[in-house]
Amino acid sequence: MNIIAINGSPRGANGNTFRMLDAIREGAQKVGAEMEIVHLSEIDMRMCIGCFRCWDKEDSREIKCVLKDDVEGVYRKMLKADLWIFGTPVYYDNVTALMKIFQERMVMMHNAELRYAQDKYLHDIAFDIPPIVSLASCDLPGNYNFHVISEYMKKVAMNLKTELVGEIYRCEARLLTWPVESMQFIAKAQRDLWIKAGVELAQLRRLSEPLRKSLNRLLIPAECYIEGASQLAEDTKRKAGQNKADGYGGY
Ligand SMILES: Cc1cc2nc3c(=O)[nH]c(=O)nc-3n(C[C@H](O)[C@H](O)[C@H](O)COP(=O)(O)O)c2cc1C
Structure with missing residues (x-):
């Protein structure tokens, strides 16, 4: 079993999306599967220029692109894998621009028919x-x-003539690194669930409905989360007043 995950976060291995993927990898490896995580932030990737030269081919299973960057190589690896995971932070209610650029280039796997x-x-x-x-x-x-990502990914699966076998979503993601000790057990319990997801995906090539439900629950009630977030925003404003340029922490 060979899984490939594409991480569309500009933060790469420092982000929340990676935390999720990393735990899934741990679960998959536990049951003997291999899983590679490709950080789009680290590869050389250009935007599709819409020339359609990739469809100018006699063999419909040929992959070629006029842009000579790393994307074609990643697709070749993906085509050897048994399961693909597309991981992205929500950016302005959708996948990140990095992920969208990567997925637009998938047009080279298609043909004109x-x-x-x-x-x-x-x-x-x-x-x-x-x-x-x-x-x-x-x-x-x-x-x-x-919502937007879920609908979009269903259509992506349809385009690719395959099935969307799992949706793993983590809202309130800043709790994963919340700077309060008592919150760390929540982050740990959530990580354990993603490890289970890795085991299921590697063994069954799908996610069971009970696990999907547990994975996607709120970590704490929204009201509590909002209150904590407001405090963090206050702290940030205070720091800004003190001219400390360390940005908006805790996301
Ligand atoms: C430019 C930008 C846009 C964002 N838009 C949203 C959004 O629409 N909704 C939301 O809940 N979070 C939004 N976020 C927060 C990220 O989705 C969240 O912090 C995510 O866990 C980051 O993942 P990463 O650490 O893997 O990059 C946004 C963050 C950035 C930087």
Whole structure:
């Protein structure tokens, strides 16, 4: 079993999205699977220029792009994997620009033929794409913050002629690094759940419904979270008044 995760956070290995992916990797490795995490913030990646030269091919299973960067190489690795995880922070209610740029380039896996599926016309894809998982973190409380990403990723799965087998969403993500000791057990309990998710994904190539529900629950009631966040905002304002340029902490 070989899993590949794409991390669309500009913070790469320092972020909340990575914390989730890292725990899933730990679970997957426990049961003998391999999992690679690709940080889009660390690869050379350009934006699609819309030339469609990637469809100018005789063999529909050929992958080629006029842009000579790292993206083609990542796709080649993905096509050898048994499961893909797309991980992203919520940025302005959607996937990050990094993730979107990466996913736009997936057009090179398709070809010019059209197909009809579930009442929709789609561009054909000659590859057997493995099941995919959508994973995201955000700051605000409530899973409605993942609505756009969830709908988008369902369509991405349809485009790729595959199945979305899991959705792992973590709102209130700043609690994972909240600078209060008593909160650390919450972060630990959540990490244990992601480890379980890694085990399930590696063994079953899908996420069971009970685990999905546990994974995606609020960590603390929204009212408590908002109060803590307001205190943090006050602290930041005070620091700003003191001319300390250490930014908005705790996200
Ligand atoms: C530019 C920007 C936009 C954001 N937009 C949202 C948003 O719309 N909703 C939300 O709940 N959090 C939003 N956040 C917070 C991030 O989603 C959250 O901190 C996330 O866990 C960061 O993940 P990372 O550490 O992996 O980058 C935003 C953060 C940034 C920097």
